[in-house]
Amino acid sequence: MTTRWIEVSVGAFVVAAGLAFIVLAMKVSGLDYRSDDKSTYTVYAHFNNVGGLKPRAKVTMAGVTIGRVDSIQIDPQWYDARVTLKIDNSMKNKLSEDTSAMILTSGLLGENYIGLIVGAEEEMIQDGGQIRDTQPALVLEDLIGKFLSSMGKE
Amino acid sequence: MISFLQTTGKRVLDILAGLGRSAQLLIAALLGVRYVLKNFHLLIKQIYVTGVLSIAIISVSGLFIGMVLGLQGYSILVDFGAEDALGQMVALTLLRELSPVVAALLFAGRAGSALTAEIGLMKATEQLASMEMIGVDPVKRVIAPRLYAGIIALPLLCIIFSVIGIWGGMLVGVEWLGVFDGSYWGNMQASVTFGHDVLNGIIKSIVFAIVVTWIAVFQGYDLIPTSEGISRATTKTVVYGSLAVLGLDFVLTALMFGDF
Numbered sequence: 001m002t003t004r005w006i007e008v009s010v011g012a013f014v015v016a017a018g019l020a021f022i023v024l025a026m027k028v029s030g031l032d033y034r035s036d037d038k039s040t041y042t043v044y045a046h047f048n049n050v051g052g053l054k055p056r057a058k059v060t061m062a063g064v065t066i067g068r069v070d071s072i073q074i075d076p077q078w079y080d081a082r083v084t085l086k087i088d089n090s091m092k093n094k095l096s097e098d099t100s101a102m103i104l105t106s107g108l109l110g111e112n113y114i115g116l117i118v119g120a121e122e123e124m125i126q127d128g129g130q131i132r133d134t135q136p137a138l139v140l141e142d143l144i145g146k147f148l149s150s151m152g153k154e
Numbered sequence: 155m156i157s158f159l160q161t162t163g164k165r166v167l168d169i170l171a172g173l174g175r176s177a178q179l180l181i182a183a184l185l186g187v188r189y190v191l192k193n194f195h196l197l198i199k200q201i202y203v204t205g206v207l208s209i210a211i212i213s214v215s216g217l218f219i220g221m222v223l224g225l226q227g228y229s230i231l232v233d234f235g236a237e238d239a240l241g242q243m244v245a246l247t248l249l250r251e252l253s254p255v256v257a258a259l260l261f262a263g264r265a266g267s268a269l270t271a272e273i274g275l276m277k278a279t280e281q282l283a284s285m286e287m288i289g290v291d292p293v294k295r296v297i298a299p300r301l302y303a304g305i306i307a308l309p310l311l312c313i314i315f316s317v318i319g320i321w322g323g324m325l326v327g328v329e330w331l332g333v334f335d336g337s338y339w340g341n342m343q344a345s346v347t348f349g350h351d352v353l354n355g356i357i358k359s360i361v362f363a364i365v366v367t368w369i370a371v372f373q374g375y376d377l378i379p380t381s382e383g384i385s386r387a388t389t390k391t392v393v394y395g396s397l398a399v400l401g402l403d404f405v406l407t408a409l410m411f412g413d414f
Contacts, residue, residue: 006202013205013206016209017309023317024313028245029343056344
């Protein structure tokens with residue numbers, strides 16, 4: 001067991017751990033998606049109720065993930081939720097002005113995410129633009145309440 | 155009655171004295187950082203012994219624990235139609251709990267016991283005493299490099315453990331059971347946060363590294379220099395090290411993830 005071999009193997013050990021750390025940071029926690037703002041652009045959407053939507057939830061179109069929710073804030077002017085979306089640059093200038101957004105749930109118990117539905121207009125949403133046509137999240141309590149009140153009327 | 159009080163008092167005083175000696179040893183060894191940096195080859199040698207030689211056991215157990223997580227997680231999640239969440243379950247379990255804890259337990263058994271036995275035999279054969287005779291401080295020469303090597307090696311092993319475990323979970327979940335690999339990684343990336351999950355796991359692992367290595371070198375340095383004393387100290391290292399890791403894990407988890 002020469003000193004050289006010991007040093008080489010320790011070097012390899014440290015490098016392997018460093019690579020593993022990078023994998024954890026990039027591949028597992030998806031850190032690159034946030035820090036690398038150049039590959040995405042920003043679109044805002046206002047919802048009456050975001051339900052259980054959380055930052056980092058996915059934004060899909062036709063079931064394909066095309067972006068992520070960056071942040072969710074209350075808009076003190078209209079008292080609705082202002083959701084900042086980061087959309088992939090590959091979809092830049094491909095979302096029309098009348099694209100609609102709705103908050104969906106994956107599966108019965110799954111997480112909330114945003115689904116976009118394509119519009120027909122010629123004008124495209126620019127960086128920093130806004131999606132006007134939005135549908136709030138389905139809140140189960142509201143549904144049950146409506147169901148019960150409609151039961152009472154009959 | 156008096157003799158009962160006396161034995162109780164003696165035991166308490168002994169425990170306190172032991173704690174005091176271990177704290178003295180820890181501080182003296184940590185203050186030896188300049189000696190360690192000046193004699194860097196000592197540190198490299200110890201990282202080789204504690205870290206590189208533990209890679210095999212760490213990667214094999216990481217792989218199997220990841221595979222078991224994938225299998226068990228799938229069989230539970232598939233009942234709810236939520237097998238897409240497998241990636242996030244495997245990754246969060248490994249990053250937050252299993253890899254710091256299991257890596258530290260394996261480290262206590264694999265490297266900690268070896269440290270204790272080595273230092274203990276040095277003491278029993280009076281190598282430590284003769285070092286002192288020729289004017290070399292055994293705490294700086296022997297203890298400090300081992301302590302620092304342990305503190306460096308275990309977090310690195312823990313990171314490797316996590317990555318191999320997540321890969322093992324993917325092997326079972328995606329390749330064998332047919333979870334869509336996009337949702338395996340996508341759900342994982344959506345739910346794992348770097349600051350909250352990855353860094354907290356590494357902080358846990360650093361704390362465990364300090365505690366386990368500290369216990370190991372102290373048990374070696376403080377043992378009764380006989381063959382029986384060495385065997386007893388080695389056992390103590392593994393038992394105390396494992397208990398300390400499991401106990402501290404609860405405290406750290408409560409501090410890190412307890413605020414709902």
